[in-house]
Amino acid sequence: MALPSQAELDAAIAVTRFGLGARPGEIEAAKADPRGFLKAQIRPEGADQPTGRLASTPENIAVFQGLRRERQQMRADGDAAEQLKQLQVQIREIALQEMAARGRLAAATPAGFRERWTLFWANHFTVSATKGQVAPIVGSFEREAIRPYVFGRFEDMLMASSRHPAMLLYLDQAASIGPNSQAGQRRKVGLNENLAREIMELHTLGVDGGYSQADVTEFARALTGWSVSRGREGAAAGLAGASDPGETGTFMFRPFTHEPGQRRVLGKAYAEGGEGQGQAVLHDLAYHPATARHVARKIAAHFVADDPPPALVGRLETSFRTSGGRLDKLAETLIDSPEAWQPQAAKFKSPYEFLVSSWRVAGAAPDLDQPQRFVGSMTALGQRPFSPNSPKGWPDTAAEWAAPDGIIKRMAWAEQAGGVMAQTLDPGESARQALGARLSPEAATAIARAETRREAFAVLLMSPEFQRR
């Protein structure tokens, strides 16, 4: 067996490590210029958008509010049971559609690197459907606050995500009230520091980024007033005594809940400025050197190794800092880093990556009319879409995903998926298409020796090289 050429190996790495796995013919297409193949996927307009029956955040929030109204109504007359049930089904359907549409995009896109890059940022700015009122808008959050910004400036994505209703609700900012604001003086209500803390710890500086409890509290005070419009229902909520401005389910600033006065965050004073005070702090966080370091390490750990090479982290950090957080430049720096092209695949796939790459082997994509098929598999493998258990997002290390139970469940799924693939595909050919020069002689032999095609596909999907990238 002839050794693969450098170009063949680089093409396989480009498609399986930087991308989401190879669709038939994709490695071949990348071979002429693997780095160029990836760079061509960087574009100013940002990520692709999933397609399907998808609605905007305000529309989805309206459905949720309808459910809430029905519940109140039911207490009153007990007659709306049927309608309530319909609304619940509708909300569940919204979430399932979003999950399947996103899975379909990942499985079908010819720009796998662009989508992996996007998924990284969506996970960086996690909102989770595990919180009921957020469930119908996690999908629209990603489409509105993440996807347009993935190759723009970090600051813009930070601002968009921090102001999005899904984030404001998920991390309780919408209800945080300055104790000395008009509303705070009138009622016994006050501060909630959840969003402020997680922005500093998870989205920008990182846990060792040098901030204190006092910084968190001061930032939380600066952010008071950032909330979600209830439209005409604002009056009923009794906060303003009048309708909220703006469309229901969009960002709004509530001046009467904003903590008045100057704030001091990380040693810098921020003059009273209403809505702008929080923005000013966010701006400085986006350009803080600790943010560059935090983001650089996380990207290197996602793309290359759980414990990434320091030289790579340094390279990315410099790129982030000197470009002012330009994410297109950051992506180019990653592609140009030799450490990212080491032949040894060090990253163990998450269940999502495993499933998506399996779909790509088959050249197929999840069916939007039966979203439960895709979502159910993801749930069984421990990664229900849009539903991580904490604002830290999904784990990104082999130590967490390669648990014995995880391997057993993957094996069972691979067996079932293999049964489907076996109906139309040849396992040997699929293995070459899926892994190219990364396919080992041992795995190729095991695939060839399998008793059935179904078994051969299961071996391919469970092979050490397919489980890694």
Next chain:
Amino acid sequence: MTSLLNRRSMLAQAACLGVSVSFLGRAAYAASEGDIAKRKLVIVICRGGMDGLSVSPPVGDPDYANLRGRIALAPFGQPGGALKLDDTFGLHPALASVHRLALAGQARICPAVATPDRARSHFEAQDVLESGGTVAYGAGSGWLNRTLQSLSPGRKIEALSVGSTAPLILRGPVQAGSWSPGGLEGRDERLPRILADLYAKDSLLGPALASGLETQSMAKAASALAQAQNSPAAIGQAPNTQAMAQPAPAPRADPNAPRQLGTTVAKFMSEPNGPQIVAISIDNFDTHANQGAAQGLLAGRLTYLDGVLDGLASGLGEDWNNTVVVAATEFGRTARVNGTGGTDHGTASTALVLGGALKRTGIVGDWPTLQQARLFENRDTAPTLDMRALFKGVLAEHLGVDRRALDAAIFPDSAQVAAARSVVV
């Protein structure tokens, strides 16, 4: 009869998968070792920062009601009131099973315990809680794994985590099993063997597959037993599904699910080759807003916890007398209710210690009170006990772990943190 049949088929299956050696070898070890080899330990990690002042509300503390406002639990004997433990402390009304055990001398509280971490970050604090170190991200392995290492030269111990990802507490050189209820099951009996060959030189996937197969065989027997005992809703017994089709419905929706989870894990542990050490994670204790009092968000999570603990206690049967369960969290929450009917990240919280043969009652550690001057940074319940001291006490008294190992290997550089005394004996 049923269990005998299951046991036989389990061994038959294990043999055919090539993992029978450790199965059979284990029984021989256990038989030669007497009492301590029967001892079992379960660590329940409540993630998100469980609010100790709601788990074991100090309704007798004069400052409690004021600080807590609308999330304060009512005094003993009132509707929705705390369930009385002593003049100061009660338990949350959702913890009815734990209360029943406490009245029988089989559960106690540790009301002001904290890890050495003070950053109030979930992820850093969980890291310290599970790694057993003093600083976050200092160790790549968990203290339960290092406990296995220190015990294993003398005796072979099986460990198991419940959940589809591996928690840090059990990560490390000793391969621990993992299991989660429901989901997918395979049928191809050749596939595991083919993969075991293919993974022969793979230090990540090889051991994980071997352990997974071993646990899978046990799970089949255990869930059959648990099902016989608990009537409705099967768990861990999903039927074979169509290719890429939906698995069993999420167990969380079923009100009986937590108890069933506890019972199934208990059956696992009662298997002759079952795990002696188990880690279970329960998520979503991060109650920043609308946490409620007797009812609400937190009450729901505590109901879940109570169900799991009840399932463990009842499912273990005779073995409950050989078992200690510790439920702990990464940090407590602010003493004062916040502006949104919840609580923010704090410091000390409550840990629960349960077991069929606890020798003492009363609280573990001191109560600092909630006087303003005593609050940590005028904000949180002040810690009076280091979490490592609690764990060390349990490991020493219950599993006979050597003190030198506790001070150096299991909880690195912790000689100055003395093991808590008389926690279980």
